[in-house]
Amino acid sequence: MMPFIETRSLTKVFGSGPGAVTANSGISFSLERGGALGLLGPNGAGKTTLIKQLAGLLRPDSGRVLIDGLDPAQDPPGLRGRLGLLLEGMRNVYPYLTGRANLVYFGYLAGLGRDEAARRAAELLERFGLSAAADKYVMAYSSGMNRKLAVATCLMGRAELIVLDEPTAGLDPASADDLAGLVGELRSEGGRTFILAGHDMRFMARAAGEVLWLKEGRARLHGRAEALTALPAYRAVKLSLRGSAPLRARLSAAGAEFAEEEGGLSVRLDPSAGGALLAELLASADLLSVSGGGDLEEAFREISRDTAQG
């Protein structure tokens, strides 16, 4: 069966000559209906470029995108109203309309009738905690409120594909978790398909089913999202120890990496690799403090480093 979304060697170069930027190069992936793909990668990696190509706002130089067999660059009538798009920044809603009016407007554009648009707007305002601010002008919204409203506009219609560029930018951690939960609900109940981009590793690990790691326009890794939490950097344990000569010797002998820090040593250990050494250090009288694993930002840096040459 044909996948819901398919890209074939997408390439996009901006400009020409020595200043040309290769924003995408040979990107190919496919995604099944109901899936959620997270696009990750450092600034300028090509995530937004890819999203605009998926949304038909940017034409690839070569290669193509197919959504349900249709090419969005051709603006086919068969795709209209099937996409909910959130772009990065404050570029998604009208500041001189109220929050509710923005939702109703985008609902009408998506083909909803008057009653349905009003009902759906009220539901989404409630769901995103914006009911109290519903009838305020958007120019008076905080950036996080603006972002939530913008995400809500994507859910007004019956779009099957929801594409969100940096959905959690400006969201507080609880709201970001809530959004990740909502993505899960919409996938399992509504069968909607998601493409998510950004740098919020915690959100990606929770909301995306699979991740595509971009760097300098190329796809470097493509795998299940759980793989993020299996990265050594995610699981590493950081220990601070009083620096003594025997300890340094012991660490060197075990091949563990350590760094001098004020008042002692800092050691990072991947528990799967250094179980025995970890147990020994945890029992040591020199132990000052332990900080646990689970640092997804550190994992982000690790992938960025590891994919530097490729």
Added chain:
Amino acid sequence: MIPLRAEAYKFGWELRRYAFNYSAGLAAEAVFMGGLYFSFSLLGRPAGTAFVGLLLWFFARGAMSDASNIISEERHLGTFERVSAAGPSLTELMAARLAVNFAFESSRTLLLAAALAAVFAPPFAPLLAPAALPGALAAAALTVACLYGWGFMAAALQVRWKKTGALVPLAEYAMLVFSGIIFDTSLLGGLEPLALLLPLTWSVRAAEAAYSGASAGPALAGLAAHAALAWAAGLALFRASVRATKRSGEYGFY
């Protein structure tokens, strides 16, 4: 699907928010247009065509600049790309906005006409005579079509070339000066054929025909040709511009 309901709804909000500005703007226009009309009568221009010509020109300014303003405002707000992917195609969206706009601009023109008519009592009877009325109505409809066609051309250029907005007033004032509203186009001498490139020239001729009891046929034919060309060129140019900017990556650029 042309999203009329969505655009009427959104425009309703704009109207509420800017009601004061719109009213004050219309009052200012009434003063300006009243002054122009009065000076035209001092110059000995025929009262009927001067009046109709000025109203047409008032309408033309709104109709022509609205289309390119839609593009530049969307880009300025940054919502252009978002709204382009909200369901309707960009052409459908523009059509809906221009339809709403037409309702607004024509109401403004009628209000202005009523205010000026109350003060100056220009002659309307020849326009409303049974022999002239169908031609006058057809000319009005074709003029509207021409002006929105020009608006689409301006919007097309605006998509591709951001400085277009600065040039729209040039077309607007050329229409005031060279369409036969202020002086007869025959005074342009060898340049008169250039005046025929402006749709309002033909609209003014239709009005003159109605007032003089001549046939409106030639003026209507000119207007029809203008309207067909303006729409064909406007739509083709618009699609081409959108394609080109989607390729260059400048689609959402301001």
